[in-house]
Amino acid sequence: MTLRRTVKETWGTSRPATYTNINTHWWDLSQVYGSDEAVHTTLRSGVDGKMIVAADGLLPVGPDGLDVTGFNDNWWAGLSLMHNIWTKEHNLVCDMFKKSNPTWIDQEIFDHARLVTTALNAKIHTVEWTPALLADDILQTAMDANWYGIAPAWLRNIPDIFSQQIAEVWYGIVGGQPDFSGVAFAHSEEFVSVYRMHSLLRDNITIRSHVDGQYTANSYNISEYTFRGAQSVIRGNKFSDVVYTFGTDNPGALILGNYPAEMMSLNKPGAPYILDMAAVDVLRDRERGVPRYNKFRRLFSLIPAQTMDDISDDPASVAALRAIYGDDVESVDLLTGGLAESPRATGFAFSNTQFQAFILAASRRLMTDRFFTTDYTAEFYTQEGLDYISNSDFRAVIGRNVPELNASVYTVDNAFKPWVVPS
Numbered sequence: 518m519t520l521r522r523t524v525k526e527t528w529g530t531s532r533p534a535t536y537t538n539i540n541t542h543w544w545d546l547s548q549v550y551g552s553d554e555a556v557h558t559t560l561r562s563g564v565d566g567k568m569i570v571a572a573d574g575l576l577p578v579g580p581d582g583l584d585v586t587g588f589n590d591n592w593w594a595g596l597s598l599m600h601n602i603w604t605k606e607h608n609l610v611c612d613m614f615k616k617s618n619p620t621w622i623d624q625e626i627f628d629h630a631r632l633v634t635t636a637l638n639a640k641i642h643t644v645e646w647t648p649a650l651l652a653d654d655i656l657q658t659a660m661d662a663n664w665y666g667i668a669p670a671w672l673r674n675i676p677d678i679f680s681q682q683i684a685e686v687w688y689g690i691v692g693g694q695p696d697f698s699g700v701a702f703a704h705s706e707e708f709v710s711v712y713r714m715h716s717l718l719r720d721n722i723t724i725r726s727h728v729d730g731q732y733t734a735n736s737y738n739i740s741e742y743t744f745r746g747a748q749s750v751i752r753g754n755k756f757s758d759v760v761y762t763f764g765t766d767n768p769g770a771l772i773l774g775n776y777p778a779e780m781m782s783l784n785k786p787g788a789p790y791i792l793d794m795a796a797v798d799v800l801r802d803r804e805r806g807v808p809r810y811n812k813f814r815r816l817f818s819l820i821p822a823q824t825m826d827d828i829s830d831d832p833a834s835v836a837a838l839r840a841i842y843g844d845d846v847e848s849v850d851l852l853t854g855g856l857a858e859s860p861r862a863t864g865f866a867f868s869n870t871q872f873q874a875f876i877l878a879a880s881r882r883l884m885t886d887r888f889f890t891t892d893y894t895a896e897f898y899t900q901e902g903l904d905y906i907s908n909s910d911f912r913a914v915i916g917r918n919v920p921e922l923n924a925s926v927y928t929v930d931n932a933f934k935p936w937v938v939p940s
């Protein structure tokens with residue numbers, strides 16, 4: 518396989534190379550709004566703060582066959598679904614602000630709606646998506662603490678005399694002081710590496726009817742639901758059925774030997790070669806200097822593996838590792854070691870090794886953003902906006918944007934857990 522190198526930024530000879538992203542690193546929903554003024558202007562209707570949607574209420578489709586949105590690289594039906602929901606949600610928030618602030622112009626409504634929608638998205642990611650992937654009571658408490666803090670309501674008003682770290686836990690990160698830990702914010706390459714979760718993708722998506730939970734005849738393999746194919750899923754079915762299908766299906770397991778076969782011969786439009794994404798995932802980490810599994814563990818103060826048997830208690834996984842790396846435990850790649858690692862904490866979809874980088878970045882992306890810290894106030898969001906964020910979870914977002922699913926989405930306490938299908 519031929520593969521282009523990543524474009525490198527070098528900062529003098531003494532510092533490791535970095536790789537510049539073409540999108541903002543901030544948790545600013547730029548995937549929906551665009552990362553720069555030029556893109557996001559093309560996505561706005563110019564009326565009442567709203568984003569452009571087509572006559573059927575879904576995102577318009579561009580000449581390339583992809584949804585017109587902030588960022589549509591590596592497009593697939595799951596992303597189309599999410600971008601549609603969040604664009605709809607933005608427009609609903611605009612309706613709310615228009616009603617309570619009839620004199621606001623388009624820009625004022627847009628700015629406030631963007632802040633509220635973005636913070637709601639960040640909250641849902643923090644207290645719902647992460648704990649669904651890492652289904653553990655302590656983790657849920659920790660993620661809730663990130664957003665809300667641990668202080669009971671009646672003790673929240675005591676003067677803030679705490680150190681930064683204690684205040685972050687007591688009052689929550691959100692609404693507190695920013696904390697850069699002395700380093701400018703960017704997502705680390707290690708965070709990108711532990712997010713290489715292509716095994717979550719299903720080989721095949723079969724659409725279910727939300728009316729009776731039964732499968733329809735519409736079935737899509739990866740080559741059919743990716744890139745331009747996303748449209749056949751989204752517009753070839755009722756939107757409510759597509760959302761219902763994603764709500765009721767489990768994702769693929771993040772374990773060795775479960776890489777979706779079609780991702781290993783991915784035909785990305787415009788790419789001059791067929792991509793073996795499993796190889797690319799490993800190769801990119803090597804190219805960008807991300808430490809291998811054992812070194813990564815040492816750097817995170819975790820006990821390194823002495824032999825292959827220390828990585829996994831599953832004999833088949835150990836045999837698979839030995840087949841590739843022999844007994845050279847230091848050469849095991851981060852992704853491979855992470856997928857093989859067991860036992861795992863109960864409810865954890867991924868390994869403890871990945872978890873270390875994940876949890877650090879989960880807090881840091883909140884701590885470093887003024888809109889989640891000092892400026893998370895009624896002055897910027899309005900009290901109505903703050904209340905809207907507080908009172909919403911992803912079930913509410915789905916329920917108000919796809920009302921046909923109001924009953925189904927409330928069969929679970931977290932919309933990212935598989936919804937109950939009627940028997």
Ligand code: HEM
Binds near residue numbers: 592792
């Ligand atoms: C069918 C859906 C998907 C397609 C077609 C796809 C495709 C790709 C491609 C082509 C790349 C860039 C490869 C390169 O470095 O040259 C990539 C990178 C990546 N993908 Fe996916 N992907 C999909 C879904 C996902 C999912 C579900 C996740 C995680 C939940 C994910 C996480 C990542 C990460 C973390 C990277 C590395 C980004 C970077 O280097 O900055 N992808 N994907």
